[in-house]
Amino acid sequence: MFDLVSFIPRAVAQGIPLLFGSTGEIITEKSGNLNLGIPGVMYVGAISGVIGSFMYEHSFADPTQMNAVLAVLIPLVCCLLGSLLMGLLYCFLTVTLRANQNVTGLAMTTFGVGFGNFFGGSLIKLTGAEVPSIALSATSRLFRTTLPFADSTGWFGKVFLSFGFLAYLAIIIALVAAFVLNRTRVGLHLRAVGEDPATADAAGIDITRYKYITTCLGCMIAGLGGLYYVMDYANGVWSNDAFGDRGWLAIALVIFTIWHPEVSIPASILFGGLYIIYLYIPTGTNLAVKELYKMLPYVVTIVVLVFSSLRNKRENQPPESLGLPYFREDR
Amino acid sequence: MIHIAKRKEMPLPQALAIRLGAIVAALVACGVITAIATGLNPVDVYAAMVKGAFGTPRKVWILLQELAILLCVSLALTPAFRMRFWNLGGEGQILVGGLAAASCMIILGNRLPNALLIPLMFVSSACAGALWALLPALFKARWNTNETLFTLMMNYVATQLVAFFVIVWEVPKGSGNIGIINQSTEAGWLPQVGGYKYLLNILLVAILTVIMHIYLAYSKHGYEISVVGESPNTARYVGIKVEKVIVRTLLLSGAICGFAGLLLVGGTAHTITTTIAGGRGFTAVMVAWLAKFNPITMVASSLLLVFMSCGAGEISTAFGLNHSFGDILTGIILFFIIGCEFFITYRIVFSKKEGERDV
Numbered sequence: 001m002f003d004l005v006s007f008i009p010r011a012v013a014q015g016i017p018l019l020f021g022s023t024g025e026i027i028t029e030k031s032g033n034l035n036l037g038i039p040g041v042m043y044v045g046a047i048s049g050v051i052g053s054f055m056y057e058h059s060f061a062d063p064t065q066m067n068a069v070l071a072v073l074i075p076l077v078c079c080l081l082g083s084l085l086m087g088l089l090y091c092f093l094t095v096t097l098r099a100n101q102n103v104t105g106l107a108m109t110t111f112g113v114g115f116g117n118f119f120g121g122s123l124i125k126l127t128g129a130e131v132p133s134i135a136l137s138a139t140s141r142l143f144r145t146t147l148p149f150a151d152s153t154g155w156f157g158k159v160f161l162s163f164g165f166l167a168y169l170a171i172i173i174a175l176v177a178a179f180v181l182n183r184t185r186v187g188l189h190l191r192a193v194g195e196d197p198a199t200a201d202a203a204g205i206d207i208t209r210y211k212y213i214t215t216c217l218g219c220m221i222a223g224l225g226g227l228y229y230v231m232d233y234a235n236g237v238w239s240n241d242a243f244g245d246r247g248w249l250a251i252a253l254v255i256f257t258i259w260h261p262e263v264s265i266p267a268s269i270l271f272g273g274l275y276i277i278y279l280y281i282p283t284g285t286n287l288a289v290k291e292l293y294k295m296l297p298y299v300v301t302i303v304v305l306v307f308s309s310l311r312n313k314r315e316n317q318p319p320e321s322l323g324l325p326y327f328r329e330d331r
Numbered sequence: 332m333i334h335i336a337k338r339k340e341m342p343l344p345q346a347l348a349i350r351l352g353a354i355v356a357a358l359v360a361c362g363v364i365t366a367i368a369t370g371l372n373p374v375d376v377y378a379a380m381v382k383g384a385f386g387t388p389r390k391v392w393i394l395l396q397e398l399a400i401l402l403c404v405s406l407a408l409t410p411a412f413r414m415r416f417w418n419l420g421g422e423g424q425i426l427v428g429g430l431a432a433a434s435c436m437i438i439l440g441n442r443l444p445n446a447l448l449i450p451l452m453f454v455s456s457a458c459a460g461a462l463w464a465l466l467p468a469l470f471k472a473r474w475n476t477n478e479t480l481f482t483l484m485m486n487y488v489a490t491q492l493v494a495f496f497v498i499v500w501e502v503p504k505g506s507g508n509i510g511i512i513n514q515s516t517e518a519g520w521l522p523q524v525g526g527y528k529y530l531l532n533i534l535l536v537a538i539l540t541v542i543m544h545i546y547l548a549y550s551k552h553g554y555e556i557s558v559v560g561e562s563p564n565t566a567r568y569v570g571i572k573v574e575k576v577i578v579r580t581l582l583l584s585g586a587i588c589g590f591a592g593l594l595l596v597g598g599t600a601h602t603i604t605t606t607i608a609g610g611r612g613f614t615a616v617m618v619a620w621l622a623k624f625n626p627i628t629m630v631a632s633s634l635l636l637v638f639m640s641c642g643a644g645e646i647s648t649a650f651g652l653n654h655s656f657g658d659i660l661t662g663i664i665l666f667f668i669i670g671c672e673f674f675i676t677y678r679i680v681f682s683k684k685e686g687e688r689d690v
Contacts (some may be wrong), residue, residue, distance in 0.1 A: 034479065036419075093666065097673035102417055102479065103620045106613050107665035114658020121653030122369075240655075245487065255480050288498035295491040298484045305484070309476040318477055323417075329337065 005155045007273065007280055009162055013233050015272025016163075017042070017243075019170045020225025021250025022257065022264045023177050028218035029254060030181060031211045032194040033094060034323040036105025038222050039247020040112020041086045045223020046230045047116040048082025049075035050238050053139045053231075054123060063138035071139050075227060083223025086112060087216035095211045098325040109247070116226075117240040133237065140236025143228075166228040171265055173221055178262035190214060194319035197326040207326055225250065249275070252301040258308055258316045271297050334680045346675050353671035354635075357664040364663065369652060376646055383645020384638045394641050396529035396599065399536040400591055401633045404615035406536075406543045406626055407587030410580045411464075412616075413547065413624050414560040418581065420467065420482030421588050421612025423489030424460040426605070428589025429596040430493050431459035433603040436512045436519035436596070437500055448519050452597055453590070460589020461582045463489060468581030472574035486612065493605045511601045521598040532598045539587070544626040556580055588612070621668060636661060 021038055028035045035041075053075040057063050090108055093099045123134060144164045153161065181187040192200040193210045201207050229243055230236065253271055257263040278293035308316045341349075362373030384394050404421050411418040435452045443451070463485055470476035502510045513519060524530040547553040555576050558566045563573050591611075596603055614636055621632035643657020 036479075089666065093669055097670050098677070099669045099672060100620060102419070103617055103665075104669055106419075106616055107662055107669060109613070110610075110617075110658050110665070111662020114655040114662060117655035118653045118659055121655065125651065240653075248483065248487070251480070252484055255477070288495050291491050291494035291498060294494070295488050298487040298491075302481060302484045302488075305481055306470055306474075306476055309470065309474045312474070323479070327335075327337075329335075 003280075005158055008159050008269075010276055011273035012163060012167065012269050013272070014275050015268040015270070016167045016170050017225035017229045017233070017246050018250050018253055018271050019174060019264055019268035020228060021222045021247060022253035022268060023170070023174045023261045024218035024220070024222030024225070025251055025254045026218075026257070026259055026261050026264065027177055027181070027190075027221075028215050029259065029322055030190050030194045030319055031214040032197060032319055032321040032324065032326070033090070033211060033215050034101050034105065035090055035108075035215060035218065036102055036251070037086065037090055037108025037112065038105075038219075038251055039245070040109035040115075041083050041219045041222050042226035042229075042247045042250070043112045043116030043243060044086050044226070045079045045083040045220075046226030046243065047119050047238070048223070049079035049227040050134060050136065050230055051119060051123065052078030053136050053236075054134060057136055057139055066138060068142055072142050075139065075231065076224075079223050079227040080220045083219045083226075084216055086223075087219030088212075090219070091212045091215050094325060095208055095215075098327060101323050101325070113241075116243075120238045120240050123238075133239075136231070136236035138236075140231050143231040144235075164228075164232045166224065166232055169224070170228070173224075174261045174265050177221075178260065181261065191319070194321060197321055198328075201326075201328060211326075222247075222250070249297060252298065255308070255318075256301050256304045258304075259318070274300065335677050336680055338676060338678050341675050349671050349674055350668060353667045354664065357667035360667070361660045361663050364659075365656075369650070369656075371650060376650070379645050379649045380638070380642025383643075383649075384641040386645070390641070392527070392529050394637060395533050397637045397641065398630075398633055399529070399533045400594060401611055401615060401618060401637055402629060403536045403539060403591040403594065404588060404611045405618040405622070405629050405633055406539055407584050407591060408615050409543065409584075409619050409624050409626060409629070410547065410553075410556055411584040412619055414556045414577065414580055416468070416471065416577060416581065417479040418464065418467075418482050418584055419479055419613070419616060420464060420485045420585075421615050422608045422610070423482070423486035423612070424463045424585045424588030425592040425595070425608040425612060426486075426489040426493050427463045428456035428460040428592025429603050429607055430489075430496060430592070431455040431589065432519070432593040432596040433500075433509070433512060434496070436601075437509075440513045440518035441516060443518075445518060445520075445522075449521065449597070452519060452593055456589040456593040456596075457586040458589070460592065461586040464581040464585025464588070465578065468578045471581075472577040490605050493603060493607075497604065508604060509602050512603075513601070519597055520601060521594075529599065532594045535594065540626050540630065547624075547626065552576075552579070617665060621665075635664070639664065 021042055025035060025038050053071070056071060056074045057066065060066055086108060090104060093104045094101050120134065143166065146162050146164065181190065189200065189205045190210055192203070193205060193207055197207050226243065229246070230238055234242060249271060253264060253268055256271070257267045274297040277296065278290040281293060358377070362377070365371060365373045365376050383390065385391055404425060407424070408418050408421055432452045432455065435448060435455055439448055439451070467476070467478050467481040467485065470481065471478045497507070497509055500509050501507060521531055524534065547556070555566070555571050558569070558571060559573055559576050566573050566576070592608070595607055600607060618629060618633045618636055622629035639661045640657055643654055643660065646652055646656055647654035
């Protein structure tokens with residue numbers, strides 16, 4: 001029997017990091033920057049939060065005495081700061097120095113994943129703390145605090161109320177991003193920058209500023225996805241490479257949603273579901289087939305990519321100048 | 332007033348000097364970061380890296396072998412990149428190539444003599460890699476589907492495909508890996524040249540490098556690739572069939588990636604895992620780009636990256652650091668080299684007064 005009430009919360013929990021990542025990447029791509037460094041940024045965001053929280057939690061002999069507000073704010077700020085630095089680095093290289101975006105992005109992913117795994121693996125040694133592994137259970141408990149009534153309202157509570165605040169924040173950010181992109185002047189300008197920077201430049205839009213701000217914001221949003229994964233999904237336990245290929249899946253989601261943050265909300269939950277559906281499909285003793293089910297999110301993405309290019313509808317295309325640097329005198 | 336203008340073309344020695352300067356600056360930056368992050372003396376760390384990469388003959392052989400494989404993948408991606416086709420699917424193409432080789436070894440290992448089996452492995456892994464690249468190429472050529480994202484997704488399809496077959500063929504059942512294939516018979520293992528385990532791989536890739544250089548620089552195909560890369564419209568105008576060039580080049584690119592998979596499975600590892608490509612499909616993108624898509628300079632750029640990763644292994648054992656430290660250093664060096672390209676392509680002009688620009 002397919003247990004929907006237990007499946008949906010797990011799909012959502014899997015989907016939230018993807019939602020953060022894809023929202024961040026969508027607004028980045030809308031400015032014409034194809035940031036393939038998102039997987040690295042998410043690692044950096046996660047580990048920055050972990051470092052901040054680790055320092056704070058270990059400054060107390062008894063972690064339950066922590067100030068709850070600070071215990072949440074410190075990792076949050078560290079995470080945003082870490083991802084912001086990555087965003088600035090990407091912008092400096094691709095916008096100011098006009099470097100190739102694919103190469104810069106891949107280098108950022110190498111760096112970011114290495115950064116995460118290095119500090120994740122050596123934080124204990126470097127700080128000389130006497131603990132066997134990074135387990136921020138006290139901080140994690142705060143991040144996992146659910147809405148009231150989550151336990152007392154049966155299936156409704158389980159499906160809608162049983163998540164930490166970052167999950168709701170992800171949905172709010174996606175909705176705000178959708179609103180800004182489609183309904184405001186800033187969004188219009190941003191889309192113009194992504195579609196045709198030369199025209200936007202002629203219209204008096206500051207291309208460099210738009211690219212910098214959106215890419216950095218995008219990185220910060222994506223970084224939160226990493227933080228959510230460690231603090232909420234993984235109960236505050238850092239293990240190297242546990243985050244896996246979710247960053248690439250977030251980039252896949254951008255295509256899947258055809259660059260719409262609001263579509264990303266159900267889509268990322270769907271992807272989260274596809275990511276774990278192999279656990280729910282009875283395959284008996286044939287474990288090999290489970291591996292084929294894990295292919296689903298990627299195959300679905302390819303199908304969407306192909307279909308959107310086949311139909312060739314103008315509003316469903318990638319931003320026209322995606323991946324290209326802009327140089328005013330290079331026309 | 333600062334004004335940025337494109338350079339015509341920088342003389343090679345000057346361009347090399349800028350790149351070398353960037354690497355030196357990067358090493359200094361890495362040293363500072365090492366000292367801050369770990370409290371170690373950066374000179375010791377670099378010494379350990381050199382020792383880790385070149386310390387013993389065995390280590391040099393491993394370095395050369397790694398260099399050969401990475402170079403092979405980079406060479407594979409190069410024709411596609413020259414055409415401005417961003418083949419980020421090297422990882423998947425290596426995996427399916429390796430899978431094809433492994434399946435030949437497992438299924439036909441005890442039925443065919445090596446003289447027949449090994450050529451068959453060559454053909455099947457090249458075909459598998461080519462097929463994996465053909466799909467995105469066809470859609471790119473026909474409907475202009477975004478190849479960066481398509482090839483990226485194909486990687487994970489390949490990973491899961493390998494994961495599937497690993498479980499189908501696992502020995503013993505339930506272990507989750509295949510183990511060494513044909514350990515007793517060595518069927519399908521590439522022969523050793525002169526008693527050196529890695530020499531054949533290295534020689535094959537060396538030959539490939541020369542062939543690729545000639546193909547790109549002196550053949551009609553190479554010329555067509557360059558024209559399509561510079562401007563598809565010009566290519567159409569002079570009568571080059573752009574679609575055909577895209578598909579043909581990607582078949583080549585995928586086939587060589589598949590060949591790299593064969594070298595890994597048949598030549599060294601003699602097994603297949605989902606991580607056998609080890610991120611080389613992505614690293615090769617950077618190698619190829621660093622070398623400006625020139626097969627000969629690619630030897631140097633892949634040496635740099637292989638040195639970093641081999642050296643990093645030594646750091647992790649010598650200082651008890653996590654081996655990911657090498658990735659951080661690699662990332663920093665890449666950032667510097669990526670950044671320095673700006674100063675090669677552009678020049679900054681400081682005008683004395685506003686409005687008084689020199690052209």
